Each structure stands twice: as structure tokens, then as C-alpha cells.
Amino acid sequence: MLALVGLALVQVTLLTTPLGFAAPLMLVLVVSRTLLGVGAAFPDLGLTRALRWALYGGLALDLLAATPLGAHALALLLAAFAVAAATRRMRVERLLIPLAAIVVAAPIYEITLALLTQPGPVEWRSYAQVVILPATLAALVLMLPTFFVLRRVLRGQL
Amino acid sequence: MRDLLDDRPIKLRRERSATPATGRPFVVAIVLCLLAGLLFALDRQGLITPARQAAQQLLVPVAQRLTALRDGAAELATAPRSEDALRAQVVELQQANGELQAELLRREQAQVENVFLRQQLEIQRANPWTLLGAEVTVRSPDAGRRVLTIARGERDGVRPGMAVIGQTPGNPAALIGIVETVGPRAAEVLLITDIGSQVSGRVMHTGRAEVGLVQGQWQRGSRLRLEQISRATPIADGDPVVTAGLTAALNLPFDLAAIPADIPIGSVEQVSSAEQYQSAELRPFVDSDQVRYVWVILSQDG
Numbered sequence: 096m097l098a099l100v101g102l103a104l105v106q107v108t109l110l111t112t113p114l115g116f117a118a119p120l121m122l123v124l125v126v127s128r129t130l131l132g133v134g135a136a137f138p139d140l141g142l143t144r145a146l147r148w149a150l151y152g153g154l155a156l157d158l159l160a161a162t163p164l165g166a167h168a169l170a171l172l173l174a175a176f177a178v179a180a181a182t183r184r185m186r187v188e189r190l191l192i193p194l195a196a197i198v199v200a201a202p203i204y205e206i207t208l209a210l211l212t213q214p215g216p217v218e219w220r221s222y223a224q225v226v227i228l229p230a231t232l233a234a235l236v237l238m239l240p241t242f243f244v245l246r247r248v249l250r251g252q253l
Numbered sequence: 254m255r256d257l258l259d260d261r262p263i264k265l266r267r268e269r270s271a272t273p274a275t276g277r278p279f280v281v282a283i284v285l286c287l288l289a290g291l292l293f294a295l296d297r298q299g300l301i302t303p304a305r306q307a308a309q310q311l312l313v314p315v316a317q318r319l320t321a322l323r324d325g326a327a328e329l330a331t332a333p334r335s336e337d338a339l340r341a342q343v344v345e346l347q348q349a350n351g352e353l354q355a356e357l358l359r360r361e362q363a364q365v366e367n368v369f370l371r372q373q374l375e376i377q378r379a380n381p382w383t384l385l386g387a388e389v390t391v392r393s394p395d396a397g398r399r400v401l402t403i404a405r406g407e408r409d410g411v412r413p414g415m416a417v418i419g420q421t422p423g424n425p426a427a428l429i430g431i432v433e434t435v436g437p438r439a440a441e442v443l444l445i446t447d448i449g450s451q452v453s454g455r456v457m458h459t460g461r462a463e464v465g466l467v468q469g470q471w472q473r474g475s476r477l478r479l480e481q482i483s484r485a486t487p488i489a490d491g492d493p494v495v496t497a498g499l500t501a502a503l504n505l506p507f508d509l510a511a512i513p514a515d516i517p518i519g520s521v522e523q524v525s526s527a528e529q530y531q532s533a534e535l536r537p538f539v540d541s542d543q544v545r546y547v548w549v550i551l552s553q554d555g
Contacts, residue, residue, distance in 0.1 A: 104312065107391050108319035116396035132278075142278035150285050154292075157305070159312060159391055161400040161433060161441035164305050165293030172289055176282045209397050211293065213472070214449040221473040222397070230396040 096151045099124075103155035116226075118233045119201065120241070121152040121167075122174060126200045127242040129175045130193055131249055133182050142179050149175040162212050170207035174200035193242040194235060201231040306436035310406075313439045317390040317404055324545060369546050376418070376426045376548065382513065384418075384548040385409055390439065392542065399447035399471050401430060403547060406438040411549050416496070416512040417442045419544035427517040427538035428452070428496060429547060440549075444541050445518065446471040453499035454479055454518055456533070458488050464497045467518055467535065477519055477535035484531050492521040494535055513553045 099121070106120040128148045132141025153168025160167065178196045185192055205227045209217050295301045373384050387409075391402035405411050413432050420426040430442040431450065443450055447469040454467035456479060463486040470478045479494055498514025519535040526532075 100312070104315055104319055108316050109323045111323065111392050116393050119395075139275055139277045143281050146278065146282050146285050150289065153289065158308050159316065159402075160395065161398065161402070161443070162395075163293050163296035164301060165289040165291070165296060168289035169286060169293060172282060172286050176279070176286070179278060179282070205395075205397060208395060212398055218473055225472055225474045226396040233396075 099148060099152045100155040103152060103159055106156070107159045116230065118237055119204070119230055120237060121156055122171060122201060122204050123197060123234050123237045123241045124245065125149045125152055125171050125175050126178050126196050126238070127193065127245045129178045130182060130196055130242065131246055133179060134186070145175055145179070146172060166208060166211040169211065170204045173207050174204040177203050193238050197234045197238040198231060201234045202227050205230050306434070309436055310438050313390055313402070313404060316402070317388060320390055372420060373548060376420070380515070381553055383551045385411065385551050386546060386548050389545055389547060397472065399444035399469065399541070400433070401442040401444065401541065401547070403440050403442060403549070404438070405549060406436045406440050408437050410551050411435050411440045416516060416550045417547050418516060418550065419539045419541065419547045421539050421543050424538045425517045426548070427519070428512070429539050429541045429544060431512065432549065445469055446476045446537065446541065448472040452512060452518070453497040454494045455497040456482060456488050456492050456494045456521060458486070458492045461486065463488070464499060467494065475534055477537055478532060479521065479535050480530070480532045482531040482533070484526055484529055486531070488521055488524055488531060488533060490521055490523065494518045494521065513550060
């Protein structure tokens with residue numbers, strides 16, 4: 096959990112993009128962890144751990160951001176849940192799977208955050224152009240390096 | 254990371270596992286979602302907000318150091334690359350080095366503080382405000398929300414609804430946001446460009462002034478928009494817009510706002526009309542992404 100708090104700190108301080116928001120490192124980590132969980136020898140255990148990452152990482156982001164406790168956690172959990180459900184019967188070794196997973200997960204994450212934190216009705220068209228699309232692209236850039244680094248860190252006995 | 258986060262190392266399977274997957278992770282997901290939802294609801298009610306703010310205070314010093322590190326790296330990345338520019342910089346640095354050799358490291362730090370204090374003094378001379386300087390510790394962590402965290406809090410006299418100003422070279426000190434929540438040693442500032450920010454503003458054109466509403470537009474693809482200006486009032490590109498000080502009186506949804514009048518906000522960029530009203534895109538005087546040090550307006554009396 097301490098490592099996730101540290102990574103959340105890195106996201107909100109060091110990874111600010113020129114567009115004025117932070118690259119979604121925690122989302123990418125949770126999605127990567129979910130895929131590795133799906134592909135593990137014991138998928139139930141792997142997925143449960145991924146969901147724990149989503150909760151802890153989300154709460155860490157909530158502590159660092161001006162959002163009510165649970166908002167980021169819920170967004171990450173839903174993204175992880177969607178990725179787990181969509182990739183349960185797939186082979187995560189394929190290169191396109193992590194990219195496809197983050198393309199699915201990033202909009203779910205951003206939409207959930209918008210619903211939980213935006214005041215009043217959200218103008219989805221402009222929100223998609225200004226928020227969801229740039230955030231998804233930033234996540235796409237981070238996805239493959241993060242996935243392979245995390246796989247190397249976690250594989251241990253492969 | 255594995256040691257810290259996972260109890261046991263995992264094994265990735267290259268072939269389909271003989272171990273059948275069960276529905277247990279999905280049950281866990283639902284339970285954790287309910288837990289997160291419960292926390293969200295409790296925080297919205299304010300029941301666990303003090304605990305969250307206390308936990309936030311622990312992270313502020315670390316965030317402050319990391320942000321300073323990032324700013325230093327950004328300066329390095331934007332340093333001049335051409336030979337001429339580098340030569341000029343070397344000459345400047347040699348001069349600066351000669352001067353700095355005579356000074357102690359502590360004095361260097363004092364000079365940095367002095368710059369901010371002088372800036373603060375100049376702002377206070379020109380305006381009847383009591384200011385409190387604050388370092389920016391955390392910038393917007395998400396694409397969907399425009400906020401800053403500053404290293405000043407309740408113990409320094411910061412309260413929700415206070416206006417926060419910033420200044421960039423060549424521009425007047427201008428409104429960048431409003432204090433939204435306050436902890437003991439840190440405060441969260443909702444930037445005026447956020448969709449949730451609404452501030453009463455006064456646009457000035459050839460000696461006439463008209464009051465309107467300045468609405469954040471970042472999530473809609475621009476920065477600021479001035480709305481509800483009567484069509485009878487002529488406004489044009491470049492007209493300055495300042496706070497009207499009427500936010501509380503207008504009874505806007507952002508009920509904590511009580512912003513002093515005459516704080517510069519931005520200038521009119523593009524005017525459009527609809528029915529009996531005009532509206533205009535605004536260019537803020539200060540780019541909130543560039544500020545590292547801001548001032549909270551504690552009072553208007555000076």
C-alpha cells in the first residue's frame with residue numbers, strides 16, 4: 096500500500112503533462128495488474144489482488160486530489176472490473192490486449208470520475224474531446240512500458 | 254513492490270490453466286465498490302472529511318518536495334539549446350557565480366523568499382488586500398478537474414471561499430481560483446477555469462462597466478466565458494474583466510464564495526450574441542499551470 100501511495104504521489108507531482116493534467120499512472124498500473132491477474136496461474140487470487148490495488152491506489156489519489164474519499168477508488172475498481180470481465184477468456188500475452196484494455200478502461204475511469212465529481216450535468220461531447228480523449232492517449236503511451244515492467248517485477252518464478 | 258503489495262509471488266500461465274476460475278473476484282469487486290461508494294457518501298456528508306484532511310497533511314511535505322523536483326527538471330528541459338544562447342547563458346552564469354560566491358547558501362534561500370515578498374508587497378500597495386503567500390504543492394491530478402493544493406491551511410488563517418491570486422511575468426496579479434476546502438496546513442483551490450467555478454465579473458469598455466458572470470470552461474474546451482452581458486453594452490476584444498464582488502449577492506450555487514471586487518481576471522477575446530445577452534471568451538491574465546507561488550486574499554482592508 097505504501098508503494099501505491101508513493102506512485103500516486105509520483106502521478107500528481109512528477110507526471111503532470113503539458114495539457115495541464117497528470118498522466119494516469121495509477122489507472123495504467125491497475126489495468127496492468129488486472130491483466131496479469133487474469134493471466135496468472137490462479138486467476139482468482141490475481142484478480143483479487145488487482146482489485147485491492149484499485150482500492151488502495153484510488154484512496155491514495157483521493158487523499159492527494161480534491162475529491163471525496165472513494166471517488167478515484169470507485170472509478171479504478173469499475174475500470175478494473177470491466178477489464179477483468181472483458182479479458183477473462185483471453186491470452187494476455189498478446190501485445191494488443193493491454194492496449195485494448197486501457198482503451199476500454201480509461202473512458203470508464205474518466206466517465207465515473209466525471210459523474211462523481213463534476214457539479215451539474217456534464218456536456219459529454221466536449222468532455223470527451225477535452226478530457227477523455229487526451230487522458231486515454233496519455234494512458235496508451237504509458238500502458239505497454241508499464242505492463243511489461245510490472246510483469247517483470249511480479250513474475251518472479253516464471 | 255511485490256514484497257510490499259502482494260503476499261505471495263504470482264505465476265503467469267502461458268497455457269490455459271486447469272484451475273477453474275470462480276466468481277469470487279467479482280464478489281470481491283462488488284464488495285470493494287460498495288466500500289468505496291460508502292466512503293464517498295460519508296465524505297460527501299462530511300462525516301470522514303476531517304480524517305481525510307488529517308491524512309492529507311501527512312502527504313503535503315512529500316508532495317511539495319516532488320513538485321519542486323519536477324519544476325527543476327522542467328527548467329532543465331526548457332534550457333536554451335543553441336550555441337549562441339548557451340554562450341550568452343554561460344556569460345550570465347559566470348557573472349552570477351561571481352556574485353553568488355560572496356553569499357552563503359542561506360542567503361540564496363532568503364533571496365528567493367524576498368522575491369515573493371516583494372511581489373506581495375507591490376500587490377498590496379496597489380490593492381487594499383491582506384495577502385498570504387503559499388507554495389503550490391499539487392496541481393490537477395486528473396484531466397477532469399482543475400484544482401491546486403497549496404501549503405497553507407486553517408492554521409494560517411485560510412478559509413473556504415477566499416480568493417487566490419497569482420502573477421506571471423508581464424501580467425497583473427490576477428484571480429486564479431477560490432479556496433474550496435481547508436485542512437490544518439493545506440488547502441484545495443478550485444481554479445476559475447474549472448466548470449464548477451462561477452464568479453461575478455465586471456467588464457470595462459471606454460469608461461463603462463457592466464456586470465456579468467464569469468464561468469469556467471476548461472472541461473468544455475476553452476478557459477473562461479463571460480456571460481449575461483446586456484446587448485446594450487458595447488464590449489470588444491481586449492476589454493479587461495475584473496471581479497465584481499457580487500458573487501455572494503448573486504446567490505450562486507458556489508455558496509462559499511465572497512470574492513473582493515476589482516481583482517483582475519482576464520481580457521475579452523471573442524464576443525458573441527444570443528437573444529438579449531452577449532457573451533465572450535476570456536483570456537485569463539494568469540495561466541494557472543505556470544504558477545508555483547500564489548497568494549490568498551485574507552481580507553480586503555489592507
